[in-house]
Amino acid sequence: MDKSTQASLLTLERMENFRITPQRQVILEELSKVNSHPAANEVFDMVRTRLPRIGLGTVYRNLEIMADNGIILKIDVGGTQKRFDAIVEPHYHIRCTECGRVDDMDVPVQKEFETMAAASTDYKVQGHRVEFFGICPDCQKAKHDT
Amino acid sequence: MDKSTQASLLTLERMENFRITPQRQVILEELSKVNSHPAANEVFDMVRTRLPRIGLGTVYRNLEIMADNGIILKIDVGGTQKRFDAIVEPHYHIRCTECGRVDDMDVPVQKEFETMAAASTDYKVQGHRVEFFGICPDCQKAKHDT
């Protein structure tokens, strides 16, 4: 058993009342491999190279379940598709307004934001999310070349 | 001409190369009336009470155009639908994780965020967005009543 399989099994065990299926292992392993923040169809493509018969619905179902159980992070910010991240620790993202690519941001998470926010609303504040947007290096280059 | 019509005409004049049509006036007037942040179909419903023959495509097209021209704000955060806001000054939002409702947040906009961010990425940073999430007063009550 290689390192990533081991890691994912351990992580998957945090799911209660759910089975550790090959599909779920592979989804988590593939998601853990990449630094990008793939959308569901991209996860589907990666997983399909190893499990050719897996269905897109299974990928959606399992990404949802893992996100609900805190195994992975669902990045539900701007853009048409939701994206997924194997790193669950809160962090910020930046999204390219040209190509939709999402990268992690190395900016400290402002937890105080939430206490500040709680004072100015009747909502029960659960968390917050910061999304920067801009033009990624690749798209800057592409624009320049035009 | 009432006050809201006058206001919307003035605002619409900021659009270059575009006509001020009844559809556009009414869309902007209706959007300006509410504190909520309606999704396109909700704008459609509001506008339809005054222009029964308007098409949903027209609403989408015009909301898009107005957002591109800075007349209104497209709130492209979490949730399945994009929402629209007649207040274009940058501000933060909070979204209910139960019902999807979006409210304005009275938290100062951290413009320094963007300069801080610029230092830690190769992106050309254009802006940022903060979304708080939590449970709105109505849904808290609903949960309690169950």
Added chain:
DNA sequence: TTATGTGCAAAACATTTGCAGGAGT
């Protein structure tokens, strides 16, 4: 032998687009 999970296809939902006719300039 009961719960849960899967593949497949269809449905649901939000949004965009093509087109023929309308209206403004």
Added chain:
DNA sequence: ACTCCTGCAAATGTTTTGCACATAA
């Protein structure tokens, strides 16, 4: 005339769901 705009319907893209079969507890 020409350009822009509209209503309508069809198409698109993403995500969810129903169902019959498979698999693990």
